[in-house]
Amino acid sequence: VLQIAHGLGEVTNLPIPEELFISGAAVVLIVTFLGLAVLWPQPKLEDGPWRPLPLGLGRALTSAPVEILCGAIGLFLLGVVVWSGVSGLQVANANFATVFVYVTFWVGLVPLSVLFGDVFRAFNPWRAAGRAIAWVAQRAAGGSLPAPLQYPDWLGRWPAALGIFLFTTLELVAGNGDLPENVAIAALVYSAFTWIAMALFGVEAWIDRGEAFSVYFNLFSRLSVFERRGGELGLRLPLSGLPSLRPLPGTVPLLAVMIGSVSFDGFSETPPWNDIAPDIARFFEDLNLSPQHALEATFLVGLIGATLVIYCLYRLAMLGVRSVGDGFASGTLAARFIHSLAPIALAYVAAHYLTLLLYDGQRTWSLASNPLGESGTDLFGTAGRPVDYTVIGAKSAWYWQVGFVVLGHIAGLTLAHDRALVMYDKAKLAVRSQYWVLVVMVVFTSLALWLLWKANA
Amino acid sequence: MSRTQRFGLLASAVAIAVAAFLILGTGDDEEEATLTPGPPAAGTARETATAPSALEPPPVVEKVRLQDLAPVGGVKEIEAAKGDTIRFVVVSDGADQIHLHGYDITLDAGPGKPARFRVKADIEGIFEIESHEAEQAGKDPLVAKLRVEP
Numbered sequence: 001v002l003q004i005a006h007g008l009g010e011v012t013n014l015p016i017p018e019e020l021f022i023s024g025a026a027v028v029l030i031v032t033f034l035g036l037a038v039l040w041p042q043p044k045l046e047d048g049p050w051r052p053l054p055l056g057l058g059r060a061l062t063s064a065p066v067e068i069l070c071g072a073i074g075l076f077l078l079g080v081v082v083w084s085g086v087s088g089l090q091v092a093n094a095n096f097a098t099v100f101v102y103v104t105f106w107v108g109l110v111p112l113s114v115l116f117g118d119v120f121r122a123f124n125p126w127r128a129a130g131r132a133i134a135w136v137a138q139r140a141a142g143g144s145l146p147a148p149l150q151y152p153d154w155l156g157r158w159p160a161a162l163g164i165f166l167f168t169t170l171e172l173v174a175g176n177g178d179l180p181e182n183v184a185i186a187a188l189v190y191s192a193f194t195w196i197a198m199a200l201f202g203v204e205a206w207i208d209r210g211e212a213f214s215v216y217f218n219l220f221s222r223l224s225v226f227e228r229r230g231g232e233l234g235l236r237l238p239l240s241g242l243p244s245l246r247p248l249p250g251t252v253p254l255l256a257v258m259i260g261s262v263s264f265d266g267f268s269e270t271p272p273w274n275d276i277a278p279d280i281a282r283f284f285e286d287l288n289l290s291p292q293h294a295l296e297a298t299f300l301v302g303l304i305g306a307t308l309v310i311y312c313l314y315r316l317a318m319l320g321v322r323s324v325g326d327g328f329a330s331g332t333l334a335a336r337f338i339h340s341l342a343p344i345a346l347a348y349v350a351a352h353y354l355t356l357l358l359y360d361g362q363r364t365w366s367l368a369s370n371p372l373g374e375s376g377t378d379l380f381g382t383a384g385r386p387v388d389y390t391v392i393g394a395k396s397a398w399y400w401q402v403g404f405v406v407l408g409h410i411a412g413l414t415l416a417h418d419r420a421l422v423m424y425d426k427a428k429l430a431v432r433s434q435y436w437v438l439v440v441m442v443v444f445t446s447l448a449l450w451l452l453w454k455a456n457a
Numbered sequence: 458m459s460r461t462q463r464f465g466l467l468a469s470a471v472a473i474a475v476a477a478f479l480i481l482g483t484g485d486d487e488e489e490a491t492l493t494p495g496p497p498a499a500g501t502a503r504e505t506a507t508a509p510s511a512l513e514p515p516p517v518v519e520k521v522r523l524q525d526l527a528p529v530g531g532v533k534e535i536e537a538a539k540g541d542t543i544r545f546v547v548v549s550d551g552a553d554q555i556h557l558h559g560y561d562i563t564l565d566a567g568p569g570k571p572a573r574f575r576v577k578a579d580i581e582g583i584f585e586i587e588s589h590e591a592e593q594a595g596k597d598p599l600v601a602k603l604r605v606e607p
Contacts, residue, residue: 010558012583014606019481026477030470037466355582389559394581394607456583 008092008102008178009356011389012269012456016398021453024402028409028445032438035413036431043421045414048240050229058233071128078125078187080371085184089373093363095180096371101187102171102178104364107353113217114346117226117233120217121207126194127214130203133195147202156209156249159197161257163190163212165307168261172268173299175292209248216258219245219342223411242342242415247335253311255341259444260307262348266451268302277302313440314341320436324429336423337437340416344444347408351401351448355392362387401452409445413438521601523549523566526591534602535586537578547572547586547600554589555600563589578605 016024052058060066077100085097092098112119121127138145170177170186177183198206207214222241227234245251267273277298284294318334328336362385367373369383377383392400416437417430424430522529526549537543547555552567559580564572584603592598 010584011580012585014582014604022477022480026473029473033466033470033473037463037470386561389580389582 008098008360010093010387011355011359013355013397013401013452014394015455015457016402016449016452018453020398020402021449024406024449025446027406028442028449031406031410032413032442035410035417036434036438039414039417041421041427043418045237045240045418046243046422048237048243050227050234050236052232052234059231061233062228062231067122068128070122071125071131074123074125075128077123078191081187082184084371084373085180085182085187087372088180090180091373092178092180093360094367094373096367096373097180097183097187098178099360099363099367101183103356103360106167106171107349107357108361108364109217110220110346110349110353111357113221114223117224118218118221118228120213120221121228124207124211124214126191126198126211127203127207130195130198130206134203147200147205149200151201151205151209154249156251157215157254158250159210160212160215161250161254164216164254164261165257165303167212168257169300169303172261172265173296173303175296215254219254219258220346222339223343223346239343239411239415242339243419245339245342247338251338252314252334253307255338255345256307256311256314258345259341259348260310261303262345262352263310263447263451264303264306266352266455267306268299269455270451271454271457273302310444313443314338317436317440320439321433324424324433324436326424326426326429328423337416337419340412340419340437340441341444343408343411343415344441344448347405347445348448350404350408351452354400354404355397358392359387359389362391398452402449405445405448405452408448409441412441416441517544519545519601521545521547521586523547523551523553523588523600525550526553526588526594526596528600532599532601534604536604536606539578539581539605539607541578541605543574543576543578543603543605545574545601545603547574549588551590553591556587556589557584557603558587559584559603581605581607 053061081097081100084095088095088097109120134145170182174182194206194211197210201210209215222245223239224241225235225238227236227241268277280298280301281291281294284297285291287294289297315330315334318330318337321333321337322328322330365382366385369380370377417434420430420433420437421427424433519533519535521533535543535545547564547566548571549555549566550568553565553572554563555566555572555574556563557574557576559582560576562574562576564574566572582605584605585599586601586603587598588600589598591600
């Protein structure tokens with residue numbers, strides 16, 4: 001068995017039983033056909049209604065003191081990550097840095113964003129520090145300081161796509177990516193890079209498109225009913241946040257990286273991967289790479305391969321949509337339907353990392369009391385708390401996982417249908433364009449189920 | 458969309474539902490078929506149930522042998538169902554500490570002193586069993602895997 005050391009996640013999911021795989025796939029197909037038969041003939045989600053939160057809550061939650069407090073908490077946590085990573089015990093799941101970055105932050109913020117909106121925007125340490133420095137600089141300069149460079153249009157979300165790719169490379173490919181020290185170094189390097197980029201292009205411009213985690217969590221927050229408009233928090237229709245996603249360059253690669261990396265994390269636990277991986281590793285060893293580096297190169301090939309497969313499947317489907325007519329280029333179509341993959345990406349994350357969050361997420365509390373993993377430290381009296389692995393059983397995990405995949409499919413379907421109604425003048429063309437979108441969605445959803453069925457089988 | 462088209466799509470949905478039902482139905486039959494040789498054994502078990510418990514079949518104890526910090530014959534998977542008592546033994550040619558993840562149990566092992574695990578299987582999932590010494594030596598620490606099915 002070929003394996004990259006994973007210090008996190010002591011419990012691995014049991015594969016879903018075959019019956020559940022078949023019924024899950026059947027439900028996906030049934031939903032697809034039912035959806036086509038009953039979906040609405042007029043677009044509903046584009047420019048959906050928005051109402052501020054009652055009792056002035058919408059303004060209170062976005063007021064300066066709240067922003068400053070949240071930003072300070074974010075900066076503090078970034079500091080704790082770096083400090084514990086550098087000076088704490090170098091054991092992945094006994095150090096605050098690793099658990100906080102890979103579980104609490106990376107996985108935990110996804111459900112928080114979906115439920116409560118763009119939470120990370122408030123707590124983002126890079127944004128908070130960037131704004132604080134900009135504020136001081138403007139005071140010192142005695143006037144407004146425009147960013148020295150204009151964010152280029154062609155750059156779009158490319159930096160974010162690259163950032164997420166590098167993060168998942170550290171997580172899934174690098175053999176020592178879970179070493180607390182390396183997590184701390186990565187955090188420092190990324191902070192420096194982000195602040196330089198902010199100094200060049202402006203804080204908000206970089207947060208909006210370039211900063212990987214802002215873009216990543218913002219995409220999920222668009223599934224939430226909470227939305228900030230004009231400095232006030234309000235409510236919108238479910239799913240209506242995604243159609244307003246601007247189709248900037250790099251968005252399709254971003255989604256491909258998001259879905260591809262989770263797919264690969266699942267695929268690397270399946271028998272087909274265990275069959276081919278040793279051959280790939282041997283190829284790299286023949287190129288005089290050490291066994292460890294050959295293994296990392298193999299996993300890198302897998303990660304890039306999975307991302308490319310997802311990208312190509314989506315672009316192929318868009319070629320199909322183009323054949324329907326009305327003169328849209330396939331690139332335009334790819335950009336205009338990409339928001340419908342956001343719920344699919346969520347389904348992948350939810351199904352794949354559900355138990356990691358529920359189990360290893362519990363370590364957040366014990367490590368908050370003892371961030372360095374030293375014996376004897378217990379700040380809040382929670383240090384000795386063991387992980388309770390009975391919070392969710394294998395059977396309930398299976399049903400939740402399949403449920404997430406089916407729900408993601410329904411949401412993606414709904415969004416694509418709504419968008420098609422806006423794009424095509426003739427309802428007939430809109431429906432015909434959807435056949436192609438449906439095919440790719442069914443493929444992605446079935447792949448998610450297949451991975452749940454085959455991983456660790 | 459025309460009425461006939463809508464009906465066609467609904468009919469497709471129904472057809473898929475029926476097909477899935479049939480596939481799952483036959484799946485269950487197969488399972489029952491493989492189980493049919495069971496009853497005689499169950500019958501004898503019931504007959505002996507009145508006898509003293511000393512007559513129960515001895516529990517199966519999986520054995521993992523470690524040589525130079527690596528499991529002989531590769532990484533085995535020890536299977537159990539929830540509620541079972543898991544029993545396995547790790548024998549090592551050198552002093553070692555064996556850690557069962559999830560259940561978080563660490564036992565000493567060494568020449569002539571096997572680590573005997575006896576655990577109630579109350580957590581479902583797949584758990585790694587690792588050698589502390591192999592980890593220290595920078596080798597793959599995986600000794601075996603424990604698989605607890607619900």
